[in-house]
Amino acid sequence: MSEADDDLVSLDRWTVQLRKGTLGLAVLASLWGGRLYGLEILRRLEADADLTVPEGTIYPLLNRLKRDGLISSEWVEAEGGHPRKYFTLTEAGRRRAAEMAQAWGRFAAGLDAMLTPMRQEQNR
Amino acid sequence: MSDPQAEKQLEAYLAQVRRHLLPLPAEEAREAIDELRSHVRDRAGGAGLTPETVAAALTALGDPRSLAGLHLAERAAVRAETHRQPWRVLAATWRLAGFSLGAAWTLLVSALGYVTGLSLMAAALLKPILPNNIGLWVQPSADDDISFSIGRSNAPIGPEVLGWWIIPIGLVLGGLILFLTWRFSLAGLRRLGRGWAKILS
Known part of the structure; x- marks a missing residue:
């Protein structure tokens, strides 16, 4: 592998870590406005946050959030006849989402401040 | 509305x-399958299931074994955090051993250790x-090598070397x-669980 390829691989790896770290918050945030079903959550993540999640991975993640008491689920009969599993934030989930959003805001603001000189130089 | 071939x-x-x-409790496994079925139907949309929409959905979901692996690994991660007693960890590893080489290896070594x-x-x-x-007992063999045996023996041969020190x-x-x-x-169980986190990429 060339050096350029190596760079690409490690940038990719970093990006993956970044997405892993924020996926939980993104899912909780997607549910802030109301209940959604699995495919809706996936589409919301892609549309709003440019987060493409492999489709099979969303359900174990949602199960994990449910086990942690942050979301609840219920099966609802959908139009077309097939039952659909809707997910909703619990009270604990709303509190956690708000806390995580605050922590994210602080972190992002700090990092942005550090990156400003770099960005200014790149824009010159 | 749906194509019977596509349903099959x-x-x-x-x-x-x-x-x-199979390593999951029946209720959990059933729920996981129902979720996936509903997901594929949602993906197909108003047109209902056709061979094309089903094929596209199944490609996006990926190979069945890897997909099941995500659920198993998630469960392993939860178990490692919530059930730390030795017999529960062993039971959880036993359940996963059929699915994962890592789990089988952990089970073997743990069994030997216990x-x-x-x-x-x-x-x-x-x-x-x-x-x-x-x-x-130290048992000198015919080739002048020393061999050891430890434990219950009805006809011990050779001198016994530990005496009452064997107790402490x-x-x-x-x-x-x-x-x-x-x-x-x-x-080992935590490692299996971490594998699930790696999959979110």
């Missing part, structure tokens, strides 16, 4: 996933009851091996 395709896929979900540790502790506890049958040695060494085996099996 979907159910065949789900049956494969279900097979790989048997060794328990044997040493048993030797220590049995010494006061069977003093002449529990011990460490057996308890301490046995206890240490049991503790280290427990930590090893817990780490």
